[in-house]
Amino acid sequence: MTYNELTRRYFEHPARQGTLAGPDCYRGAAGSPSAGTWVQFDVRIARTGAATKVSEVRFLAFGCPHVIAAAGLVAEEGEGVTLEPRLAQSIHFLRERLEAPVEKLGRLFVVEDAWIAALRAAAGR
Amino acid sequence: MSASVVYLDYAATTPVAPEVAARMAECLTREGTFGNPGSATHAYGEAASASVEAARAQVAAAVGAQAADVVFTSGATEANNLAIFGTAQYCRDAGRHIVTARTEHKSVLDPCKELERRGWSVTYLAPDADGALDPARVAAAVRPETVLVSLMHVNNETGVIQDLGAIAELCAQAGNARVHVDAAQSVGKCGVDFAALGVDLMSVSAHKAYGPKGAGALLVSRRRGVQLTPILYGGGQEGSLRSGTVATHQAVGMGAAFELASAAPGGEHARIAALGERLWRRLRELGGVIRNGERAARVPHVLNVSFEGVEGESLLAAVQSHLAVSTGSACTSATQEPSYVLRALGRDDRLAESSLRFSLGRFTSEADIDTAGTVVVRAVERLRQIAGT
Numbered sequence: 001m002t003y004n005e006l007t008r009r010y011f012e013h014p015a016r017q018g019t020l021a022g023p024d025c026y027r028g029a030a031g032s033p034s035a036g037t038w039v040q041f042d043v044r045i046a047r048t049g050a051a052t053k054v055s056e057v058r059f060l061a062f063g064c065p066h067v068i069a070a071a072g073l074v075a076e077e078g079e080g081v082t083l084e085p086r087l088a089q090s091i092h093f094l095r096e097r098l099e100a101p102v103e104k105l106g107r108l109f110v111v112e113d114a115w116i117a118a119l120r121a122a123a124g125r
Numbered sequence: 126m127s128a129s130v131v132y133l134d135y136a137a138t139t140p141v142a143p144e145v146a147a148r149m150a151e152c153l154t155r156e157g158t159f160g161n162p163g164s165a166t167h168a169y170g171e172a173a174s175a176s177v178e179a180a181r182a183q184v185a186a187a188v189g190a191q192a193a194d195v196v197f198t199s200g201a202t203e204a205n206n207l208a209i210f211g212t213a214q215y216c217r218d219a220g221r222h223i224v225t226a227r228t229e230h231k232s233v234l235d236p237c238k239e240l241e242r243r244g245w246s247v248t249y250l251a252p253d254a255d256g257a258l259d260p261a262r263v264a265a266a267v268r269p270e271t272v273l274v275s276l277m278h279v280n281n282e283t284g285v286i287q288d289l290g291a292i293a294e295l296c297a298q299a300g301n302a303r304v305h306v307d308a309a310q311s312v313g314k315c316g317v318d319f320a321a322l323g324v325d326l327m328s329v330s331a332h333k334a335y336g337p338k339g340a341g342a343l344l345v346s347r348r349r350g351v352q353l354t355p356i357l358y359g360g361g362q363e364g365s366l367r368s369g370t371v372a373t374h375q376a377v378g379m380g381a382a383f384e385l386a387s388a389a390p391g392g393e394h395a396r397i398a399a400l401g402e403r404l405w406r407r408l409r410e411l412g413g414v415i416r417n418g419e420r421a422a423r424v425p426h427v428l429n430v431s432f433e434g435v436e437g438e439s440l441l442a443a444v445q446s447h448l449a450v451s452t453g454s455a456c457t458s459a460t461q462e463p464s465y466v467l468r469a470l471g472r473d474d475r476l477a478e479s480s481l482r483f484s485l486g487r488f489t490s491e492a493d494i495d496t497a498g499t500v501v502v503r504a505v506e507r508l509r510q511i512a513g514t
Binding site: 014 | 435436442443511514
């Protein structure tokens with residue numbers, strides 16, 4: 001398996017890897033290590049007036065390099081978004097950016113599911 | 126190749142020894158023995174034939190066989206195919222049952238599956254948790270209609286050595302089945318004595334022992350009167366068992382490599398064993414690691430380790446810019462499937478996937494081992510941190 005430069009960079013240097021704790025932090029996870037892919041996002045939310053946004057994201061991931069890179073990208077690009085439970089960009093677009101083979105799509109959906117779970121937890125849904 | 130990548134995949138293949146390459150080169154050009162060894166009508170052919178026969182004697186001497194037992198093939202895969210299909214066809218009226226093991230190489234398993242499609246019955250024995258086969262269980266699987274027991278000597282993934290002497294002895298008591306041994310990984314790594322083992326057929330490979338790829342042999346015991354039906358026709362070379370012009374340079378390379386393997390310095394085995402243990406001690410410090418085949422007899426050249434808490438593809442990706450190692454066997458790694466050998470040992474899919482095979486060889490140094498240890502420990506620690514385990 002070969003990986004493009006973006007995948008390599010986010011796999012080898014996952015800057016937002018870790019966890020968050022505190023009253024303004026929420027957690028969502030999907031998948032399972034026994035199934036081969038598991039992702040967890042912690043989001044810290046900030047309320048400014050009527051607006052509530054994600055101010056900080058951390059992730060943990062058990063999975064292939066594409067999953068780890070995707071989780072890192074979602075974490076990075078998720079800071080500053082609203083609590084709308086969706087990815088800023090579609091998982092299909094993320095797969096194309098990472099040049100992940102199509103058979104990895106199922107694993108990448110775990111990343112999306114974990115992100116949506118975290119935002120739903122933050123939104124109290 | 127980049128010298129910065131430490132090569133620890135000697136069980137997949139080895140570099141051709143310089144002295145072997147030199148001998149092979151002598152067979153290729155006009156000044157050398159380029160003639161067709163089957164051309165008995167002129168000196169060129171006679172010279173090539175003499176080179177092939179000298180190589181045959183070298184191969185035989187290295188594995189305790191007679192020169193007449195050696196049938197040159199394109200490699201161990203062809204030798205395994207010839208042993209299995211050649212026996213099946215020759216013995217088809219005596220019975221249609223074969224005994225083998227789940228941990229065999231694909232070049233044994235796939236011919237067996239093909240025979241099943243043709244109506245044969247095959248028993249696939251499961252090893253114990255360390256990869257060893259109980260000789261009594263093998264013998265118990267032999268039925269009156271069993272014509273072949275095909276088992277490997279040294280497992281390519283785990284390095285586990287099967288007690289083929291005991292298996293052959295018990296199988297002889299249990300019935301009339303021939304015993305075929307896939308010894309592709311054995312030469313130069315542990316003692317192989319075809320005659321002393323008391324087996325009928327044995328496959329060997331050149332490129333696992335610093336010889337060329339595309340060269341191997343099936344040893345067919347003349348002393349035991351073993352006969353086969355060929356799978357290739359057209360020329361009657363190799364005692365009519367393997368038609369086709371014998372590749373003089375390949376046979377000569379194989380002979381030279383096997384002679385070198387036999388003459389390896391006595392301390393080499395101990396040196397490799399010490400290096401393997403040095404690597405294992407370093408990896409063991411991580412915790413959550415399993416040495417596959419831990420309690421079985423193993424060749425020291427292969428260290429197969431499963432790492433808990435890391436995903437297999439990520440583990441390989443994290444080390445591959447520094448190390449040339451295998452996950453599963455080289456023949457199946459392209460499929461990204463968990464190793465069927467490790468699964469047969471009872472490892473679950475995740476653990477089988479997160480396993481690395483380090484195979485050491487003649488050019489492996491202490492510095493290589495220390496680099497490997499550092500690279501793998503860092504990778505596993507980093508991936509476990511990302512996974513929060």
